[in-house]
Amino acid sequence: xxxxxxxxxxxxxxxxxxxSGSWIxxxxxxxxxxxxSTTTSLYNTGLLDAIKEEFxxxxxxxxxxxxxxxxxxxxxxxxxxxxxxxxHSPALExxxxxxxxxxxxxxxxxxxxxxxxxxxxxxxVNGTGPIEALQRIVNYGRSHAGxxxxxxxxxxxxxxxxxxxxxxxxxxxxxxSKEPWYVSRQGGMGETLMMTDEYLGYTLTDMGxxxxxxxxxxxxxxxxxxxxxxxxxxxxxIAVKPxxxxxxxxxxxxxxxxxxxxxxxxxxxxxxxxIENYGVSEYGQNLFxxxxxxxxxxxxxxxxxxxxxxxxxxGTECPPEYRYGQNSLYS
Numbered sequence: 001x002x003x004x005x006x007x008x009x010x011x012x013x014x015x016x017x018x019x020s021g022s023w024i025x026x027x028x029x030x031x032x033x034x035x036x037s038t039t040t041s042l043y044n045t046g047l048l049d050a051i052k053e054e055f056x057x058x059x060x061x062x063x064x065x066x067x068x069x070x071x072x073x074x075x076x077x078x079x080x081x082x083x084x085x086x087x088h089s090p091a092l093e094x095x096x097x098x099x100x101x102x103x104x105x106x107x108x109x110x111x112x113x114x115x116x117x118x119x120x121x122x123x124x125v126n127g128t129g130p131i132e133a134l135q136r137i138v139n140y141g142r143s144h145a146g147x148x149x150x151x152x153x154x155x156x157x158x159x160x161x162x163x164x165x166x167x168x169x170x171x172x173x174x175x176x177s178k179e180p181w182y183v184s185r186q187g188g189m190g191e192t193l194m195m196t197d198e199y200l201g202y203t204l205t206d207m208g209x210x211x212x213x214x215x216x217x218x219x220x221x222x223x224x225x226x227x228x229x230x231x232x233x234x235x236x237x238i239a240v241k242p243x244x245x246x247x248x249x250x251x252x253x254x255x256x257x258x259x260x261x262x263x264x265x266x267x268x269x270x271x272x273x274x275i276e277n278y279g280v281s282e283y284g285q286n287l288f289x290x291x292x293x294x295x296x297x298x299x300x301x302x303x304x305x306x307x308x309x310x311x312x313x314x315g316t317e318c319p320p321e322y323r324y325g326q327n328s329l330y331s
Contacts, residue, residue, distance in 0.1 A: 033062035034258045037074075037082035039157055040188045042235065043067035045208035045287055047278050048086070054274060055265050061258060069156025069188065077101060077240045084259040088157035088235045090311045097313070102238040103324040104259075107295065107317045108266045109235040109275050109288045110307060113161055115225040116193075116210060117202035123148070125202070126224045133225050134169045137202050141181030150196040150203045151177065153184030157233070162204045165230060193219050206233055208279070208287040215283065234291065234311040237263050241324065260326060267292045267329065 042048045043065060052063050066076055070087040074096050077085045085102070087093060096102035115125065115133055123140035125133035141148035152159040166173045176182060183199075185192040189209045196203040197219040207226070213219050225231065242254035265271045272290035279287040294304050295317075313319055318330065 032255065032258065033064060034059075034084065034255050034262060035064045035066065035082045036084055036086060036262070037066045037068065037076040038086040039070050039073055039088055039235075040067050040190070041088070041158075041206040041209050042086055044188075044190060045212050045279065047208070047275070047288065050278055051266070051271070051274060054270070055262060058265070059258060059261055069152070069154045069159070071155030071160075074102075077238075080240075080254065083240055083255040084262055085238050085240070086235060087238070088233055089160045090234065090236075090313065091160060092157070093236055093238060094313045096238060097319070097322045101241055103241045103322050104239045104263060104326045104329060105236050105313070105318040105322065106238075106263050106267055106329055107234060107236050107291045107307065107311055108271070110291045110294075110303070111207055111233050111286070111288050112227050113158065113204050113231040113233045114207050114210060114223045115202060115204055115231075116196070116221040116223050118200045119220070119222045120200075121224060123202065128225065130165060130225050130228060130230045131169050134165060134171075138169075138171065138176070141179065144181070146181070147183045147199045148181040148201050149183070150192055150199065150201050151182065151184045152189060152192045152203075153177075153186045154188070156189075158189060158204060158206060161233065165204070168230060193221070197221050211279070211283045211285075211287065229306050229310075232306050232310050234307055235288070236311070236317070237266055239263060239324070263329065 036048070038048055048065060052065070056063060066073070066082060068076065070089040070092055073085050073087055074092055076082045077096070078099070078101050093102070093105060097105060115130060117123070117125065123137045125136050128136065137149055151162055163173045166176060177184060185195050189205055190213060192203055193205060193210065193213050207223070210223065239256060239259040240254050242256040266275070272292050275288050275290045276286065291307060294301060295307060298304050311317070316330070323330065
């Protein structure tokens with residue numbers, strides 16, 4: 001059952017009472033709608049709302065946003081409850097394509113995850129790299145009582161990035177997550193930040209959500225490890241394929257045409273400028289960087305190489321068999 005999509009469609013219907021002679025009847029006029037399932041970081045920072053308002057100036061749509069971790073955002077799309085997804089977990093995105101549901105993947109933005117903790121930094125991670133920082137946090141956690149590391153634990157893009165970092169550090173995540181100093185919030189980034197602040201612990205977060213919560217004085221934690229190849233965070237937009245896949249019929253109401261228009265807007269100069277400039281005046285720094293320009297205009301730069309190594313699938317942002325006739329997105 002496509003419960004979410006049905007509710008959205010019903011909400012978008014305009015009912016008009018018409019009186020003609022002795023007859024009274026109701027006519028329904030459905031507006032075109034686009035349902036976007038997105039990761040929490042793009043929603044919590046307000047970036048997606050800003051994009052929505054600018055996009056609606058060009059396409060007067062009824063746009064609805066579902067905010068969830070990447071895993072759940074993709075599941076909504078698999079259920080047929082979304083037209084397009086905005087997510088940040090290359091491994092999950094690759095499965096979304098190969099499962100026959102996602103098409104036309106386009107990398108549109110990047111920033112860096114950050115490891116944050118109390119200003120006192122009891123594990124002494126400040127000034128180190130992410131791998132050494134995690135090793136020190138483990139050593140500190142094993143020698144002190146109480147929770148030291150707080151994980152989202154929700155199969156989000158951030159949670160999957162965390163698990164990758166633990167693996168690079170040389171730990172078995174399944175065993176590590178059962179140790180008494182490690183706690184899983186099983187929730188969104190905002191809730192995880194609040195819990196980490198309560199315990200004066202450490203966590204991995206996207207910079208945008210951190211800055212939003214810090215500016216609102218909801219947390220007092222500070223960034224300790226802020227940049228580097230191992231902390232790269234890449235965002236992609238993927239349309240939902242409007243056809244029968246995996247023995248499940250996706251509703252014909254999938255709005256593929258406007259999904260492609262949305263993807264093209266995000267990849268355009270206007271969309272990339274909006275992404276680059278969002279939040280700079282308020283926070284004094286970039287929350288996100290446009291990835292389209294980097295990959296196209298600076299292919300030999302270090303960051304372009306990092307993006308290709310981290311986020312490309314079989315050597316490209318979208319393998320040809322999943323481009324669904326939209327090859328011009330990749331020229």
